[in-house]
Amino acid sequence: MLRIEQLTKIYKTGDRALTEVGFTVPKGQVVGLIGPSGAGKSTLIRCVNRLVEPSSGQIFLNDLEVTDLGTFELRRARRRIGMIFQEYALVERLTVMENVLSGRLGYVPFWRSFSRRFPAEDIAKAYRLLDRVGLSDHVDKRADALSGGQRQRVGIARALEQDPELLLVDEPTASLDPKTSRQIMRLIVEICRENELPAIINIHDVVLAQQFADRIIGLQAGRLVFDGPPAHLTEAALTSIYGEEDWAAMRKGAAEDALAEEEMEREARKLMRAV
Amino acid sequence: MSSQDTTTTVPVWQHRMPKTRLALWFFWLLIVATFVYCWNLMTAQTMWVFVYDAPTAAADLMSRAWPPRFSYMERLWKPLWDTINIATLGTLIGIMMAVPLAFLAAANTTPSRLLLRPLALFCIVTSRSINSLIWAMLLVSILGPGILAGILAIALRSVGFIGKLLYEAIEETDISQVEAITATGASKGQILNYGIVPQVLPAFFGISVFRWDINIRESAILGLVGAGGIGARLQASLNMLAWPQVTLIVLVILATVVVSEWVSARVRHAII
Amino acid sequence: MSVANLQTFPSTWKKPPQMIKSRRWRIILMIGAVCYLTLALGSVEINWTRVIDGIERGQRFIQGFLEPDFTTRWRDIRSGLIESLTMTFTSTVVGVLISVPIGIGAARNLAPPWLYLICRSIIAASRALQEIIVAIFFVALFGFGAFAGFLTLSFATIGFIGKLLAEDIEDIDESQAEAIRATGASWRQLINYGIQPQVMPRLIGLSLYRLDINFRESAVIGIVGAGGIGAALSTSLSRYEYDSAGAILLIIIAIVMTAEYLSGHLRRLVK
Incomplete structure (x- = not known):
């Protein structure tokens, strides 16, 4: 469970990124965090594992106050929080396996990670996760040899290798095509369901958010302006987050995307049967 | 139009x-x-007489310097071997000193911005501003003539070169990869090992081989000030005005330089 | 996440070799490297008594560096410095002026093959010969003094700027040159409109960079009699006058640092 209270972040430049944001994410809930660019979505997510230092307010992860930890305890806390990044943020010149194993860095001493001799159960777990995300054949490839969708799957495996109690997901689909975006979102949500993981998914695509999240939180200029189930995200609510826009047309376009995808899958299945 | x-x-x-x-x-x-x-x-202060006289002097020099005295070659193998050793060992020592300096000097890895970073930057600048020949003069004057002075001169000059290029490479690393490793709860050493080192490794090899190539050139002339290698023979031949030997030595140096350039280009190509 | 599930996956993993895939080659290279290092280190003769004597001299040098003596040899330092600075500037100007036509001639996309070959060999000759060796010959031909140094540095500048300029011209955006060609421009107009605007900022940057290098080199070629501050440094070091040597080194470092700072600033301004 994650609890955020009165979170405020003011950058050194004086920019106010977040103003007194507060909400609670119970176990197993997938939260879609939406808002225009510059609304503070990215800052909010990074405040949770303190990649960005909050200016004031508190964050609790299962009763542990994250905002009050020293360097060592912070590392302890970070290893319980998995994070998935926008541009995958894999270490490109390392192999897929090393990237997944890097999820265990908070658990193993330096010399073990330096000599790449991770405990047997960590390695078995990495193999299992790579199998789960469908990359069993790419274990020894270098990360920069993979396609965008595959890289994001490695990113997911790395986050899960940490045995996280919370997933932070920063724009997982920003650099992917519509079809791959759906697949990745589906995978993330499925995994959260399997493990009862709470997750905050920061996403600019409203339709994807509505389709996959249990709950939507809307940020506008660093303030929380919407919090509710996807069904309650009316045009009025969207306008309060994003400003005036033709939402009906946007939804229609997205619906067509989804239809096209379904059709393609149907075609593929037909082909399979024919073979 | x-x-x-x-x-x-x-x-x-x-x-x-x-x-x-x-x-x-x-x-x-x-x-x-x-x-x-x-x-x-x-x-x-120029004596223009000499300058006007230069064409005749050149013709005269050419006639005395050609053909090169190839029989002298047998006495050049050992100095040539020394030259290559000066360059290679000097580069290795330079690398050993430059790597920690680079990590201290890079803004994103330095442990202390106020004290260690300026100090490391100062070391790098000092090493770079002084030519290896001057380093060699200095070391010969301190340690006495010989290969050791040459190796250390090459090492001291390489520190600044490798250190500067390496710390720039470290500063240019992709932050998002480092951020991702930080987010897993990794310690400082692990972030370095997993987030930064893989990113700068190709640059590191490229820079080192490049510097080795330059060092072969420079170690060939260090002997002029007494720091061993083939330059010492050049100096001796010049003192005796043995121009055919000088021609041969210059040709040998040229060949070495060309070969080392070829090797370094091949290695860099293979790495990148 | 059941235990039974875990056991179906391998529990060991070894990083595959990244650079040299063949195991045999890795071993051969390893042994080769070890053999070379032992041989090389073995051939380094160290005269320990001389080194131990040197420690005291080293201390004196550091002391001299910390308490430099500018006054005793000020006349030598002053004239050497003037020679170095004037040599640096004139040789850079002349070198750049000569290297521009040579650089254009050495660009494959502009020059006919015969011109390309000539220009490339000039560049190769200039780059292959170390400044100090060129200086030895120029001193033999033109006598001792700054004029030989000036010629040396100009010659070295030609190779440096010529090569980088030629590469720059070969790397230009072809479409811009194409567009100028399409207007029916002559060869000179093509250079002026299609090439020059693209490479001019780089050329200025390179010239400033070379100015920097030429100063550093001017401090060295004095050792073989080609003028400049190197001669003063060489004398003071051979006489073990470490306080004067320290003063000269400090001056060199200060000028190099200022030059680097200024040229970096100017290069940013040009961009």
């Missing part, structure tokens, strides 16, 4: 504003004036 049209129909169009043109003109004038001034200062 359209450009002609514009110049005729819109007569006020000019390539540059009058003010910029004036400034530019003044700038060129300044360069010419400085050049003339410097030229006069520089040539104040």
